[in-house]
Amino acid sequence: MSTSHKITQAGLAILLFLAVVGAILFVASRFSGRKADRTTAAVFLLPTVLLLSIGLLYPAGRTLYLSFFNSSGSSFTGFDNYTKIFTDHDDRIVVRNTVLWVVITPFVATGIGLLYAILVDKARWESAAKALIFLPMSISFVGAGVIWKFIYEYRPDQPGIKQIGLLNQIIVWLGGSPQQWLLNSPWNNLFLIAVMVWIQAGFAMTVLSAAIKAIPEDIVEAARLDGVKAWGMFRYVTVPSIRPSLIVVLTTIGIATLKVFDIVRTMTGGQFSTSVIANEFYTQTFRAANQGLGAALAVILFVLVIPIVGYNIRQLRASEGR
Amino acid sequence: MTAQATVALPARADVRVAAGQAKQRLTSRWASFAAVVLGVLWTVPTFGLALSSIRPELQIKTTGWWTYFTHPEFTLDNYRAALSSDSGTGLGHAFLNSFVITIPSVLIPLALATLAAYAFAWVDFRGRDLLFVVVFALQIVPIQVTLLPLLKIYNATGLTNTYWTVWLSHSCFALPLAIFLLHNFMKEIPRELIEAARMDGAGHVTIIFRVLLPLLTPALAAFGIFQFLWVWNDLLVALTFTSTPDLAPLTVNLANLSGTRGTAWHLLAAGAFIAIIVPVAVFLSLQRFFVRGLLAGGLKG
Known part of the structure; x- marks a missing residue:
């Protein structure tokens, strides 16, 4: 397709879509009184209900159904796909890696975000300092993967050959020998997780910083008059005051981490025992043509999200009830 | 610096x-x-x-x-x-594709969500609360569970190899969060304002354009920027649905480059920078909206 053809397509799509919205508004404006409410609700919600039923509800149900079938979807196999995921050697590594990601990323990213938010709070350069940490949030996982490949790159330790990856260069400067950071399992998982932490710390920092600024001044003042020192202030004033935000940040990062596959795919392609469920889902479904297993992996992702969201909602209810 | x-x-x-x-x-x-x-x-x-x-x-x-x-x-x-397209990377084309994919994928859910959020916030109809809870709950569905069946639907309807696959998919995935956020913003608008407009004989359409839209601009901007960055940076949806290189956005090309030509460091460096420059520019110039959207999404979700 030529450039102008592509732009025309996008333009036409937007026009077509404006026409649809225009028609909806026109229909809604033709009615008045009590009848207007029902008609308006119907036409306003029609496109949303259509899109969500066809684009989310039906496919989700279909995937659940497929997860009980074999790779081509032709014969029913019960829970075989699920059993395989939790018993097969390679798949168990995938599950282990996912657990590593979901446990480590939220806590480290939130810890760093919180620390930084406190460190720069009310400093003169606060907004510029925050922008530095926050900037990686706007970069794609793929872009971040490439950026970090430049950090982790390994060159053999031979005379005349220089390191081009920053991490190995630092090791060499310190007198050590360069490492294959992305090859040596299980540690390579931690180096991939570091990329996710790098991206998510900015999110944690932004939300927690806003929460810290919302702590009433008189509480801080009262604690100070009682002689509470820096650590005590953090432990008994800051953390309890921002607890709801902390939980939201931890759970949000946890869910995002569960679903991310771009980093693994870009940096190792899931080789060297670094695959995670989200990456394995893509490989099995679209590369290995193994529908059943792919569907089961997707369903497991879904099932893992539910308790995290549930915990989040319960904690929010509790803090509102107080 | x-x-x-x-x-x-x-x-x-x-x-x-x-x-x-x-x-x-x-x-x-x-x-x-x-x-x-x-x-x-x-x-x-x-x-x-x-x-x-x-x-x-x-x-x-x-x-x-x-x-x-x-x-x-x-x-x-x-x-x-x-x-250039000779090098086999063709990031120039991909750059254009990213824009062609992203702009409708932001506008479509934004407009549909505004209508739906209005219906949920200010129109009385039977089953409203139940429907709203369903839409709210759909936020937690991971995209992964929808991809393969969606791909088959697109195949069956002949939409494969068009941008419609990505536009429609991104719109579907964005709607639950967009409706939820805009609904929250709309609920914060004082009831008296809406009632007064109704007393003056304004219908729903007039209320949306005259009363709500001016007040909602920051919320719409916040979600728009959010969705722009999300779609621009997305790999999974693009990889699944843009099967031909002709349609593929930057993220797909960059991921391929990283996989197949991992030693072409000079192309990777320039390519990655090209891919991140637009979201970084958007972020730097519209940071305030972005942060506001993040706080609304993060704290209320």
């Missing part, structure tokens, strides 16, 4: 709180030091990439980017090679 930005951290807080809080901070010298270290750590990777992208190919492949400070050599060849 990094050093400057963070070295000057010792507080000059409000006079009101300065005396007490400056001392309360984990004590300023170590605090500033820690802040500088974190600031540098977070900036160096991106900085290294930017610097790498302007170094000659041979230099990139034999020495690290820090060598630039002792042996500065500048070139734009990497960008020329990455953007």
Whole structure:
């Protein structure tokens, strides 16, 4: 397709879509009184209900159904796909890696975000300092993967050959020998997780910083008059005051981490025992043509999200009830 | 820039709180030091990439980017090679595709969500609360569970190899969160304002355009930016539905480049920089909206 053809397509799509919205508004404006409410609700919600039923509800149900079938979807196999995921050697590594990601990323990213938010709070350069940490949030996982490949790159330790990856260069400067950071399992998982932490710390920092600024001044003042020192202030004033935000940040990062596959795919392609469920889902479904297993992996992702969201909602209810 | 930005951290807080809080901070010298270290750590990777992208190919492949400070050599060849279609990367096309994919994928859900959110917030109809809970709950459905069946639907309807696959998919995935956020904003608008407009004989359409839209602009902007970055940075949806290179956006091309030509460091550096420059520019210029959207989404979700 030529450039102008592509732009025309996008333009036409937007026009077509404006026409649809225009028609909806026109229909809604033709009615008045009590009848207007029902008609308006119907036409306003029609496109949303259509899109969500066809684009989310039906496919989700279909995937659940497929997860009980074999790779081509032709014969029913019960829970075989699920059993395989939790018993097969390679798949168990995938599950282990996912657990590593979901446990480590939220806590480290939130810890760093919180620390930084406190460190720069009310400093003169606060907004510029925050922008530095926050900037990686706007970069794609793929872009971040490439950026970090430049950090982790390994060159053999031979005379005349220089390191081009920053991490190995630092090791060499310190007198050590360069490492294959992305090859040596299980540690390579931690180096991939570091990329996710790098991206998510900015999110944690932004939300927690806003929460810290919302702590009433008189509480801080009262604690100070009682002689509470820096650590005590953090432990008994800051953390309890921002607890709801902390939980939201931890759970949000946890869910995002569960679903991310771009980093693994870009940096190792899931080789060297670094695959995670989200990456394995893509490989099995679209590369290995193994529908059943792919569907089961997707369903497991879904099932893992539910308790995290549930915990989040319960904690929010509790803090509102107080 | 990094050093400057963070070295000057010792507080000059409000006079009101300065005396007490400056001392309360984990004590300023170590605090500033820690802040500088974190600031540098977070900036160096991106900085290294930017610097790498302007170094000659041979230099990139034999020495690290820090060598630039002792042996500065500048070139734009990497960008020329990455953007041209001869090199096999064709990031120029992909750049256009990213825009063609992203713009309708932002506008469509934004408009549909505004209508739906209005219906949920200010129109009385039977089953409203139940339907709203369903839409709210759909937020937690991971995209992964929908991809394969969706792909089959597109195949069956002949939409494969068109942008419609990505536009429609992104719209579906964005709707639950968009409706939820806009509904929250709309609910905060005082009921009297809506009632007054109704008394004056305004219908739903008039209320939306005259009363709500002007007040909702910040919320719409916040979600629009959010969705723009999300779609621009997405790999999974694009990889699944844009089966031909002709339609593929930057993320897909960059991921392929990283997989198949992982040793073409000069193309990777320039390519990655091309891929991140638009979202970074959007972020820097519209940071305030972005943060506001993030706080609304993060704290209420």
